[in-house]
Amino acid sequence: MLINIISGGVSAGAIIILSLVAVVLGVIIALTHKATGKYNKNFLTTISLLPLMVMSVIMVVNGNLGMAVGVAGTFSLVRFRSVPGTSKEILTVFFAMAVGLALGAGYIVLAPVMTIFAALMFIILSKVSLFDKDKKEKYLKILLPENLDYTDIFNDILNKYTDKNELLQVKTTNLGSMFELKYLVNVKNNVNEKMFIDELRERNGNLKISLSSEIGEIEL
Secondary structure, three states: OOOEOOOOOOOHHHHHHHHHHHHHHHHHHHHHHHHOOOOOHHHHHHHHHHHHHHHHHHHHHOOOHHHHHHHHHHHHHHHHOOOOOOHHHHHHHHHHHHHHHHHHOOEOOHHHHHHHHHHHHHHHHHHOOOOOOOOOEEEEEEEEEOOOOOOOOOHHHHHHHEEEEEEEEEEEEOOOOEEEEEEEEEEOOOOOHHHHHHHHHHHHOOOOEEEEOOHHHHOO
């Protein structure tokens, strides 16, 4: 059975207890995010206080339809003005908001249980190799003059140095004077990456080439 400490009405004592729990659970969520990868202090501070903020909003708009619509519009504006984060950051934000919603509704037991379970799953899934990317898999970006046919200009080199290669995207850049090619490649074992890049440079006129293990670094 779910325990709701504000079902009989909101009291000062209930608000204080819920606020303390919200801050503690927010810190737990922030520490979970910190333990599972890259982070920055400002984001962790925000996450620590987000459950308290969401809980406060839910308590204020409880039963007031007009105020609820206004708050929804404010949240939409804040989201529109925010810089998109990584998938993990977005999940952490939803995690903190879900806890704040539960506390705002008065579920003093559900929120901690939900937080602990979700935090454990977050940590376990981030540590196991179930979703790990193939270490040989890399992202290749090549700039090419617009007067060259990109269709199969690099095929022989890619087949020589990779087990698999796939052209993900082609777009024009530099006012249409260049093509930007983006590939997903599986580099062969014991390949000399400098030789690989040098051969590509000979073919693309020594323009910029990048070979990255992270898709975000090539701005796909």
